[in-house]
Amino acid sequence: MNGILVDDEKLDRIQSKVLDMRLYHGQPATFEGVTLTPYSATVGARVTGLRIDARAEPGAALRRFLYDGILRHGFLSFAPGTVALEDFERLVALFGTPKLMNTPYTPETGKDGQLNAIDSSIKKTRMNYIWHMDQVFQPKPPPFTALFAQAAPQVGGDTLFANATAAYDLLDPLFAAYLETLSAVHDVEAQGFLTLAYHDLAQRAAQREKHPPIEVPLVRTHPETGRKQIFANELYTQRVLGVTRRTSQALLDILFDALGAPEVQTRHRWEDGAALIWDNRTVQHRGVADFGQGRRVLHRALVV
Template sequence: MSLSATLPAAPPVTNGIYVDDEKLDRIQSKVLDFTQYPHDVATLGDINIAPYSATVGATVHGLRIRPDSDVAPAVRDFLYRGLLRHGFLSFEPGTVDAQSFERLVSLFGQVKLLNTPYTPGSGKTGQLNAIDSSIKRTRMNYIWHIDQSFQNVQPPFTSLFAQEVPGTGGDTVFSNATAAYDLLDPALAAYFESLTAVHDVETQGFLTLAYHDLAQRAGQREKYPSIEVPLIRTHPETGRKQIFANELYTQRILGVTRRTSQALLDVLFDAISAPEVQARHRWTDGVALIWDNRTVQHRGVPDFGGKRRVLHRALVL
């Protein structure tokens, strides 16, 4: 008897579960339609914007900004559109130095200083703060978050400049919260859109760890009360929906039990942490980066041990 005679018959080729694409899609987890995400290189003169990954981020080549140089409106518009399109822009070393970094950031809006006792003003300019691993002891930046999502109005953009980074480690991971929303089953996504959540600055103890002075902590607590926000929100410029829940500041979903709230949040956090919606950005000295705080979530990676890591940060309003 031949070996083939002992094998079961192959399933029908017309409607068998293994050959029917519609059935295959129905029984398996959803995958992204990658045609919805930019994959071409955009060019303006000597400047080009090349995708960093399949779903999030891009690198800007050929741009140089000096403190005394003007930036043409066409260049500003080109960069702004690229940022909305890709979620973050990473500028190659040589684009700016520490003194001209704020000038780059100002192309995207008004630069705003926002600091804590562990992230003081950098001393470079009046609107930058330093994130220096030699003095910073809090680890909130290692938890997935949207900057300032505990406020009713968050800064649309955040930027960083790498002054001194380890040779290995200390990367920042970005997740496209729009792509994560696209991973959800449409019926489940519609349910999430009907829900709201509480965001609170103290969900993971941010103020408790950052402000040891009780009077300062109380002042910050009074300044930032809990807020209620939609679980899914729409980007005001692109019109695309995104998951608006993050591990650092989302406390609970309203209208359901505590256990149900956590289970539902875990579904959203699982989508945010899916590798196909992420990019791991590797820092080198002199790299500048700006991201759309309404499109991406981010977190640092604490894998650089006792090495020093110094970044300068500016928020954009």
């Protein structure tokens, strides 16, 4: 700089950090005719060659292959034709037990009553367009979330995903070590979720009592992979504890900037009949409201 030559080691040190892609950029993997192909360099994989219905239940080894795949890639996108809507809960069951968690704007669907519909024609709240992890205002949020596209818009309506582990890896190590000493408050009402979703005051009060604010680590470790990740999101993280309000916001802005880096994100394009399951402990997500008057109908299962 200023005409002074620097060696490669110093050049690397004085510039912003880049990801070690050896930890992310995998090759396609195939097992028993089922192939996982990376969706992007840091998050997601496409699944082809799989069929789920009453006559086709994967064995234990194939289930392990898929489970290891979601831990490695963060989400698995299943091609249309993998599963029909009436069999979607069979696919969900490969990763755990579906559990209904809905609001008045996301009514119950599904033959076993453990799915809810996210239908743009009736859903007037827009919280799904803010970066978040599902239900992290609870002490034990679901480890996985699954979606099935009953109807996808002709244009738009994609879902963005960000790898919170890769975002952590972009942080300076000394700064990351400081963040690991801090806690934050997660609150379902941080952006007014209950106020907008529950117009009945008694229902709203019951939900508020059921979901008080909780204290969480600002950085947490994935229980299965052992890798660290940013555990702050724009929808539910209210503030960082132990610092001033302005410092709290500055720290959150830095973390949200890391989560917004193109290197850690991908954009999933929906097709009718496509399904997707993600590791809610690894990735954050948000919908994109760019489909105008088009209709977008997704069926959701939270997996415990």
